[in-house]
Amino acid sequence: xLNIGAGQAYxxxxxxxxxxIGAGQAEIIGNVGGDLLVGAGAxxxxxxxxxxxxxxxxxxxxxGKVNGDVHFSGGTIALRKTAKIEGNLIYSSDRExxxxxxxxxxxxxxxxxxxxxxxxxxxxxxxxxxxGLGAMFGITMPVVFILCLIGxxxxxxxxxxxxPLKARDVAMRVVKHPGRSFGFGLIYLIxxxxxxxxxxxxxxxFPIGIMIGLVFIVxxxxxxxxxxxxxxxxxxxxxxxxxxxxxxxxxxxxxVIGAVIYTIILFIPFLGFLLILxxxxxxxxxxxxxxxxxxxxxxxxxxxxxxxxx
Numbered sequence: 001x002l003n004i005g006a007g008q009a010y011x012x013x014x015x016x017x018x019x020x021i022g023a024g025q026a027e028i029i030g031n032v033g034g035d036l037l038v039g040a041g042a043x044x045x046x047x048x049x050x051x052x053x054x055x056x057x058x059x060x061x062x063x064g065k066v067n068g069d070v071h072f073s074g075g076t077i078a079l080r081k082t083a084k085i086e087g088n089l090i091y092s093s094d095r096e097x098x099x100x101x102x103x104x105x106x107x108x109x110x111x112x113x114x115x116x117x118x119x120x121x122x123x124x125x126x127x128x129x130x131x132g133l134g135a136m137f138g139i140t141m142p143v144v145f146i147l148c149l150i151g152x153x154x155x156x157x158x159x160x161x162x163x164p165l166k167a168r169d170v171a172m173r174v175v176k177h178p179g180r181s182f183g184f185g186l187i188y189l190i191x192x193x194x195x196x197x198x199x200x201x202x203x204x205x206f207p208i209g210i211m212i213g214l215v216f217i218v219x220x221x222x223x224x225x226x227x228x229x230x231x232x233x234x235x236x237x238x239x240x241x242x243x244x245x246x247x248x249x250x251x252x253x254x255x256v257i258g259a260v261i262y263t264i265i266l267f268i269p270f271l272g273f274l275l276i277l278x279x280x281x282x283x284x285x286x287x288x289x290x291x292x293x294x295x296x297x298x299x300x301x302x303x304x305x306x307x308x309x310x
Contacts, residue, residue: 001034009040011047018051028064035068052087069107079103149263152228156255159225164251166290171230173286185285192216219287220280224262225255227276227283232258 002011002019009023011030018034026040028047035051041058045066052068058075062083069087077091081102088107091097092114099105160167174181193216199209232254233245244250265272 014047079105145263145267148266149259152224152259152263153256155221156225156228156259157252159222160229160251160255161248164246167226167229167251168233168245169290170226170283170286171233173289174230174282175234177286177289178282181282181285181289183285184288185281185283188284188288189281219284223280223284223287226287227279228258228262229254230258230283231261231279232256235261 001017002015002021004011004019004021004023009021009026011019011021011026011028013030014033015030016033018037019028019032020037021028021040022038023040025042026038027044028036028038031047032049032051035054036045036049037054039056042061043055043057043059044061044063045053046063048065048067050067053066053070055070055072056074060072060074060077061080062070062078062085063080064082065084065086067086070085070089070091072089072091072093075093076095076098077093078098079085079100081100083100083103085105085107088110089097089105090110092112094114096111097109192212196209196213196216199205199212202209229251233250235257236250236254262276265275268275
């Protein structure tokens with residue numbers, strides 16, 4: 001079996017059994033011995049598939065041969081003159097399949113027309129693998145939404161309860177020093193991966209590059225939780241200004257409310273991705289400022305920061 005998750009997936013080898021791909025763009029030149037499952041913004045099948053093909057995404061172009069059925073849910077689907085589907089073509093889209101002269105569908109063609117949503121292409125680009133994989137496995141968007149929400153709530157609770165005062169410090173820094181937070185966050189998000197890549201290229205500094213890359217990835221995961229917490233905390237402040245910020249209920253409700261709002265925003269085509277990115281930059285900068293003293297000076301994680309006292 002082959003399992004891939006990437007921004008761009010280029011498969012130029014034969015796969016003995018099933019292949020599962022989640023990517024922004026996917027091109028499959030080699031042959032697949034089993035079923036092919038793809039969730040991507042753009043998919044191009046040049047090779048042959050021995051089993052069935054399940055695709056969720058923006059665009060599907062078939063140039064090769066599929067011995068089984070093709071299931072597609074998404075934007076556009078086209079069959080080049082070299083394409084052949086031995087089984088059925090079952091697809092949901094806002095437009096019918098484009099079949100060039102010479103292309104062949106041996107089985108039945110079952111078309112379910114869906115209304116085109118404004119900004120659908122932006123949705124495919126913004127949500128990318130999330131929406132694609134959901135459609136690929138036949139999971140409806142409400143189910144994908146709930147799964148994303150539950151995952152974010154669990155992550156948020158784990159991060160916030162592990163260091164509650166520091167989580168509160170991060171949220172306060174965004175409010176008290178927004179300009180500084182945005183600046184630090186932007187620099188961190190741009191410079192850190194560049195430094196990691198440079199160190200990875202140099203043989204001597206390869207382990208350091210790996211370490212920096214891992215720290216960067218972990219920090220991005222933590223920032224999702226802290227951003228959700230920040231959103232929820234601000235919402236609670238709007239409705240109840242005298243909330244006890246040290247209570248467990250405050251922390252928990254901040255995470256839950258923030259996770260719901262975060263996930264709703266995430267599912268807004270294009271604009272949602274942009275808003276999450278901006279929020280991530282702010283919270284990332286506040287996070288960097290908060291943890292910096294812990295790295296360069298001996299400080300207790302259970303303690304608070306002077307930002308809370310000003």
